[in-house]
Amino acid sequence: MSDAVATPPPAPIVTGGAKTASSGGDGIEGGIGGTALGDRIYGGIIWVFAICVPILLALIALEIFLAGWPALHKFGLSFLTSSDWDPVNGKFGAAPSIYGTLVSSAIALIISTPLAIGVSVFLSEFAPPWLRQPVAFFVDLLAAIPSVIYGLWGIFILIPALRLAIIPFLRDTLHLSVIPLFNGPNYGYSMLAAGLILAIMVLPYIASVSREVLLAVPRSQREAALALGATKWEMIWGAVLPYAKSGIIGGIILGLGRALGETMAVTMVIGNRPEIKASLFAPAYTMASVIANEFSEASGDLHLSALMAVGFVLFVITIVVNAIARWLVWEVSRGNKS
Amino acid sequence: MSDNLLRPSTAQKQFTAKAVQSLRKRKAINSLMVGLIIAAAVIATIPLIVITGYLLKFGAGSVKWHFFTNLPAPVGETGGGMSNAIIGTVILIGIASLFGLPIGIGAGLYLAEHKGTTLANTVRFLSDVLNGLPSIVMGIFAWEFLVRPVHHFSAWAGGVALGAMMIPMVARTTEEMVTIVPVSLREAALALGYARWRTSLTIVLRTASAGIVTGALVAIARIAGETAPLLFTALGNQFFSTSLNQPIAALPLQIFTYATSPYEDQNAQAWAGALVLIALIFLISLIARFATRGQFTGTGGD
Numbered sequence A: 001m002s003d004a005v006a007t008p009p010p011a012p013i014v015t016g017g018a019k020t021a022s023s024g025g026d027g028i029e030g031g032i033g034g035t036a037l038g039d040r041i042y043g044g045i046i047w048v049f050a051i052c053v054p055i056l057l058a059l060i061a062l063e064i065f066l067a068g069w070p071a072l073h074k075f076g077l078s079f080l081t082s083s084d085w086d087p088v089n090g091k092f093g094a095a096p097s098i099y100g101t102l103v104s105s106a107i108a109l110i111i112s113t114p115l116a117i118g119v120s121v122f123l124s125e126f127a128p129p130w131l132r133q134p135v136a137f138f139v140d141l142l143a144a145i146p147s148v149i150y151g152l153w154g155i156f157i158l159i160p161a162l163r164l165a166i167i168p169f170l171r172d173t174l175h176l177s178v179i180p181l182f183n184g185p186n187y188g189y190s191m192l193a194a195g196l197i198l199a200i201m202v203l204p205y206i207a208s209v210s211r212e213v214l215l216a217v218p219r220s221q222r223e224a225a226l227a228l229g230a231t232k233w234e235m236i237w238g239a240v241l242p243y244a245k246s247g248i249i250g251g252i253i254l255g256l257g258r259a260l261g262e263t264m265a266v267t268m269v270i271g272n273r274p275e276i277k278a279s280l281f282a283p284a285y286t287m288a289s290v291i292a293n294e295f296s297e298a299s300g301d302l303h304l305s306a307l308m309a310v311g312f313v314l315f316v317i318t319i320v321v322n323a324i325a326r327w328l329v330w331e332v333s334r335g336n337k338s
Numbered sequence B: 001m002s003d004n005l006l007r008p009s010t011a012q013k014q015f016t017a018k019a020v021q022s023l024r025k026r027k028a029i030n031s032l033m034v035g036l037i038i039a040a041a042v043i044a045t046i047p048l049i050v051i052t053g054y055l056l057k058f059g060a061g062s063v064k065w066h067f068f069t070n071l072p073a074p075v076g077e078t079g080g081g082m083s084n085a086i087i088g089t090v091i092l093i094g095i096a097s098l099f100g101l102p103i104g105i106g107a108g109l110y111l112a113e114h115k116g117t118t119l120a121n122t123v124r125f126l127s128d129v130l131n132g133l134p135s136i137v138m139g140i141f142a143w144e145f146l147v148r149p150v151h152h153f154s155a156w157a158g159g160v161a162l163g164a165m166m167i168p169m170v171a172r173t174t175e176e177m178v179t180i181v182p183v184s185l186r187e188a189a190l191a192l193g194y195a196r197w198r199t200s201l202t203i204v205l206r207t208a209s210a211g212i213v214t215g216a217l218v219a220i221a222r223i224a225g226e227t228a229p230l231l232f233t234a235l236g237n238q239f240f241s242t243s244l245n246q247p248i249a250a251l252p253l254q255i256f257t258y259a260t261s262p263y264e265d266q267n268a269q270a271w272a273g274a275l276v277l278i279a280l281i282f283l284i285s286l287i288a289r290f291a292t293r294g295q296f297t298g299t300g301g302d
Helices: A001-006 A011-075 A095-126 A129-144 A147-173 A193-216 A219-227 A232-261 A263-267 A288-299 A300-338 B003-007 B010-060 B065-069 B084-113 B118-131 B136-145 B155-180 B183-191 B195-207 B210-226 B251-259 B264-301
Strands: none
Touching: A001 A147, A011 A300, A011 B010, A011 B084, A011 B118, A011 B136, A011 B155, A011 B195, A095 A129, A095 A288, A095 A300, A095 B010, A129 A193, A129 B010, A129 B264, A147 A193, A147 A263, A147 B251, A147 B264, A193 A232, A193 A300, A193 B010, A219 A232, A232 A288, A232 A300, A232 B010, A232 B084, A232 B136, A263 A288, A263 B251, A288 A300, A288 B084, A300 B118, A300 B136, B010 B251, B010 B264, B065 B084, B065 B264, B084 B118, B084 B155, B084 B183, B084 B195, B084 B210, B084 B251, B084 B264, B118 B155, B136 B155, B155 B210, B183 B195, B251 B264
């Protein structure tokens, strides 16, 4: 065994080749068993590393579930439906933060999906090659900016802009205040701020998936549409986008997964108030921000447990969303290969 | 006769008029939509320009020499720095890499060498799922698992939380990089009498190493700016500490604290910290790019 380990020189294969070949003959009888053992050890080690992933995921689920169990057990289903989040009186209903998470993510997707598809179509159908790389790089770089820096930018640039210009413009100049969504006091820190920040943050995720899917659409698909006399837009709408549809939807859901779990930037701009308000200008809460904001100052075991339970709900929601997204993207890539 | 042919009937005229009209409409829609698409492309690039613009505007003024050498100053005093946070971030990245890289690379090797098996498919799917796990969930998990039992915050807990976030990213890039190593290379090594494990480690892994290094650096760049997993684990520290058993400062945490602080001086420091953090991440990404470039010329030479 140790012979087999020692014989082949580990260094460059070119110089070692001849030596290994010549020593191969006499190494056989002792070599086979040793090789098998070495393989078994190596295989065992990487197997252990591989099962670390499922174990880690299971451990996360289990730990958080057990820690959240006291609150889940005490409040039952009303933990999800009650909008009474009152740490002082020991009442915990997660509905405001679940609502906030869903609405802020929805705002983000409504704003960023058309932009992301637009920029991807631009890159795959219009952009000259010299422009394609820099624009794609610019959009992708957005994904590299840490959440906390988005939050910093949100506090000092976006919030003042909302409070001084955007919200007064929407509410008073455009008279949108007739719609409850755009009515109410103006603090700057709001659901809208969170939605806007999230829109910027998920844009690169949706755009990069869409771009890849669009670039994978066969040329013949486009040529066929153009040959039938379609305009460029008709080609995109009728031949390119339908072909890429499920991949793009996968990208959108992937973006949704990001938006649902985003913590720091949202915590810094959403105003952190556990209320369900129709107005987008009102402060709100999300599941991630309630944890980030209250965890270190939790007022007791039940509060802590309630926050853990919120974490568990968030965990379950994002896992389902991500699983759907992965499945869609995989289906598309498998479909493209065959 | 030719006269008849040339003169269109009323029906033909109507048809042509309709066709022209509809073509005009179609062309108008086309120009409108093309305009919107180009507008979307322009708008999508604006946020990056705006954010980096403000970072430079507010950050550059506050990044002074003492920012790198001094500890955070007490409220009201100027001249504070983030030396402890910079060191802290480097230490946290170190722990994360020690924990996350071996597991990630090992799992990636398994995924590449056992393609198609149930376990590999499961692990691949779950690592994608893990990759989408909200960072705050990783944070409370690390608190529950590593902080609560020992009753104190520590650099360990923060580093391990970050490392756990690296595993799925590193595993997937490693798998991709190992998969694109030509089979002929593996066969050549096996034909020369190399054991499978030795082939994997010295031939395949080595050929793929540049790509794996890139993947590792990309993962490091991504966790370097993470804040949420550190909130309840590394906690942050106003003092200089390199002890792994103590709370430790980190740039993202310091930025968060100072950004939400009511003091203008601290806000300015937050911008400076953000600029330094972005510069650090950019530097790591740049090195990652160069590593890949080396690999491309390498495989091209083969």
